[in-house]
Amino acid sequence: MNKITKFAAVFMALCVSASAMALAGCEQGGSSGTDDTSKLNSSSKVDTSGVKEIYYLNFKPEISDKYEEIAKQYEKETGIKVKVSTAASGEYEKTLSTQMANADTAPTIFQVNGPVGYENWKDYCADLSGTDFYANLSDKSLAIKSGDGVYGVPYAVEGYGIIYNNAIMDKYFKSSKKSTSYKDMSEINNFKKLKEVVEDMTKIKDELGIKGVFGSTSLKKGDDWRWQTHLMDLPLYYEFKDGDSSTITKCLDASELQFKYADNFKGIFDLYTDNSCTEKNQLGSKTVDESMSEFALGNVAMVQNGNWAWDPISKTKGNVVKEDDIKYLPIYTGVDGEESQGLCVGTENYLAINSKADPAKQQASIDFLEWLFSSDYGKKAVVNDLGFIAPFTTFSEKERPENPLAKEVLAWMEKDGVSSVEWTFQGIPSEHWKEDFGASLLEYVQGQKEWNKVVEDAKSSWKSEVSLKAE
Amino acid sequence: MQKSIKRWFPVFVLPTVIAFIISFLAPFAMGIYLSFTKFTTMTDAKFVGFSNYIKAFNDSGFVDALWFTVKFTIVSVITINVIAFLLAMLLTKGLRGTNGFRTIFFMPNLIGGIVLGYIWLMIINGVLSFAGLSITYDASYGFWGLVILMNWQLIGYMMIIYIAGIQNVSPDLLEAADIDGATSFQKLIKITIPQVMPSVTICTFLTLTNSFKLFDQNLALTAGAPGRQTQMLALDIYNTFYGRVGYQGVGQAKAVVFFIIVAAIALTQLYLTKRKEVES
Structure with missing residues (x-):
């Protein structure tokens, strides 16, 4: 081969690789002149x-x-x-x-x-x-x-919380083998009670016909937002709750994360993974879709998600969850006075x-x-x-969506004596922080990281992300 | 005739040159320019000097990704070329069904990277599930998963190039060596390998640059998990763009650094292997 053509070919190949990177944003166009006023x-x-x-x-x-x-x-x-x-x-x-x-x-x-x-x-x-x-x-x-x-x-x-299948819960409450005294989901109004019920359900899961109480805690990269963003909302909300202005603004302005409610987060997160239908070491490859279909097929009784989940659930082939059976429970984390806590709405x-x-x-x-x-x-x-x-x-009152989960969100919003949790997570400094936190959670679940380290990393990552933003 | 070609040469070359400028040189130049700016879209770029480059190198993720990429590239270049060469040797011996084997080995190359990544993700997770694990359990699983995937995809292609090279080895030389009483190992080292050096040049070039620039397979197989430990350079650049507000310029700076590294490595490699080529 001729040397010059060979080198020319190589050069072009390199140019292609480089311009492919640049092309992503490279559509030339005239700038528009209107100003921000x-x-x-x-x-x-x-x-x-x-x-x-x-x-x-x-x-x-x-x-x-x-x-x-x-x-x-x-x-x-x-x-x-x-x-x-x-x-x-x-x-x-x-x-x-x-x-x-x-x-x-x-x-x-x-x-x-x-x-x-x-x-x-x-x-x-x-x-x-x-x-x-x-x-x-x-x-x-x-x-x-x-x-x-x-x-x-x-x-x-939109609103999210713990979605549960009331048919399975009823089966549990009627079961002769249960060792708790609760008779109804409405009695479950804090973390302690939720934990008792969930752990008791795990003991008799074969009788209930489920593989686990909770759907897979999907920790695959890109599918971990239910934990690193949504579940994280609760500790953030309680941390920034004091005072008048919105927790979102305070969270956005916070240069440091105290993570005061880290143990509460750990409590609910452990509850999810200890009573899950999937082994801990395989959670890293589970997706949200898989988790939803586990719920739809009746393999699990509960799953954390929002009203947008009705679509995937109802469209799952072989869905056994009836419209009337799908209900919400707020995410309880063991904070004082959480009996009056509602869903996370925002x-x-x-x-x-x-x-x-x-x-x-x-x-x-x-x-x-x-x-x-x-x-x-x-x-x-x-x-x-x-x-x-x-x-x-x-x-007006009548103009409301048909989606049963959306209806439930509205019902929870209007419940007396219950106040919704704001979507404080919107104040998280960057996507980068969320990704790192999600990765930390995965390592924690796999037993490769101590919880203390997870908390420390979350704090230090918060600090560095805020400082990067400030520049 | 010769003269008029010389005279009209610019006219004939013009369309290609214009296309080359529009689709290669202009975006490339703009890309370099953008790496010195802070921008959300192309039209509102503000010049910020070298700060993007400083941020890029202060980002530990970038340096980690660089090391991971280097390790991956070394391992996969060696394994791909050695295995492809051995297969090529085997399939030029005139075995029965040679053509069938060649086709089968070549086929993985026809499947797109993302699809391939998901297929291998299923296979690897399926195997690991016997141990109750998944690919994100440890970074080394992701590393070897990527190596296997890359081998599976590229070996067939490199094999075809080596086959072409081996078939071009002059039978006269081999016959002369036979008469002189050379062993088959001597024939391989002294005749075949020097004769196929042009193929080696192109194959190492292709595997080197492909491994270094790997993106789709990385995204589909591990997406960098656990954490960012299996994130390669291209994926790191991609994630930088949208990971933080105002980090588009930093991503662009990383892309420019990436280009320089790939170009430097590829040109050095070409220079080194070309020296070994012999005229036959």
Whole structure:
């Protein structure tokens, strides 16, 4: 082979490898000139007659086709085309980064996943404080605010806790072999009682026809968010609870994590893994889906997850869980006074308007959202098709989702003397922290790390992540 | 004729040059530029000097990933090339069903990395489950899992290249060696191997760069678990982008460093192995 061509080939091969890295974000485009002062206002409207199309980058793949229908209806009513595209699961940030780079492809409506996501996109979020979309929000504290501005409005409230299959629980309460005195799930209102019941159930699991009380504590990388984020919420919530302002803000501002409730976390986490249907050393390869199907097939009585889990459960082939049997229990961790604790209720779904888009398009986008969450057609679609628990005053008592878990969330939210736990985890400094904590938990489960070390690492990692953020 | 080709040469080359600039050189240059900036999207980059590079090297994950990658590359380059060469020797002996074997050995190469990763994840976890373990139990499981996976995928391809090389070894030389009374081991060392050096060059180059740049298989098989202990460079770069707010530039800086390392290693290797090539 000719030397020059050979080296040229090698050089090109190297260039390909290097440019593949760079290509991820490399769509050239002209920058758009609008500055951040643009503020949307429902009372003094910008003329939107010239707008033909707005663009919504949807976060939830499971309902993408529902959005298509809604968009069609909106076009019929107003003549404005709503282009909806959906990022693949787990790819939202990446898709958003590439599309935002180009003024022609940039979405006018997009989603940020909380205060930390907002940090990343703050240059692109328009101020929504003057819009009806924000005014209709039933609990204003849920929105993402910065200074006087409102930059993200939540559109769906979600809740999680310990989901249990009441059919199996009934079987247990009626069993002659049980050694506890409880007769009903409603009696279980703190960690001590939960632990008694769970451990007793494990003793007689063969009679109950289950393989374990809890579904697999899925610790596969990328499937460990139920523990490193969701379960972690409880110690965070209690740690930052004192005082007036929201625990999320306090958590976000905290330069250090005390992890005061580490033992409580350990208690519930051990309970999950000691009474699981899967051996501890195999948890590292289990996924959330597997865990949900174990529950759906009746192999386990309980599983920690949120209202979004109804879909995978009901769609599992051979699902034995009846709609009336699926119930929630708050995650009890043994904190004083937890008898009045409810589910963890919050949201990670905030809608934002692209402040760098044409002002008329921004206005048209907000019009669409107001229509979606307040017109009759829109509300019906939100409740029936999208299945959201929408946190807006425009929704009446009757306009509620059919999903049994969502109904349960609402029931828990309205229960007297019970207060929900905020999603304090949104103040966790970075994804990096969560990944490290999840890995620590896995090592702990496998017996390769002492619990003290897990706590220490969580604290030191928190400190270093905060300092990296501060730069 | 010669003259007019020389005169019109730029016109004919132009389309390719433009394509090359648009799809290779421009993104490459932009990539280098971005590594010196803080950015969320391409259009709002702010120049920050070398701070991304400083952060990249202060990130212990990057250095750990580098060592893991180096270890993995050394082991897999050796195993892949040795096994592929042995197979090639075996399949040039005129055994029955040679063509069938060649096809079968080549086939794993046709399966995409992600799919392959999941298939091997199932197999390895299936085997480990007898001991009540899974691949994330220990970093060494992930390491050897990756080595096995990489071997399985690349051996067939390298084997084909070696077969082509071995078939080109001049029969005259081998026959002359036979007459001189050389043993088959001597023939291998003195004739076959020097004659197939061009194949060795290209095979080591391919295995070296492929192992160093490994991404899909790493993502599918372990995703770096346990912790970040089995995370290779490419995966580390990818995770840096979205792991922390404002870390896109650091990821880009890592990618540039990555490029320099791969280029340096590959060029050194080419220089070294090319010296051993002989003209026949």
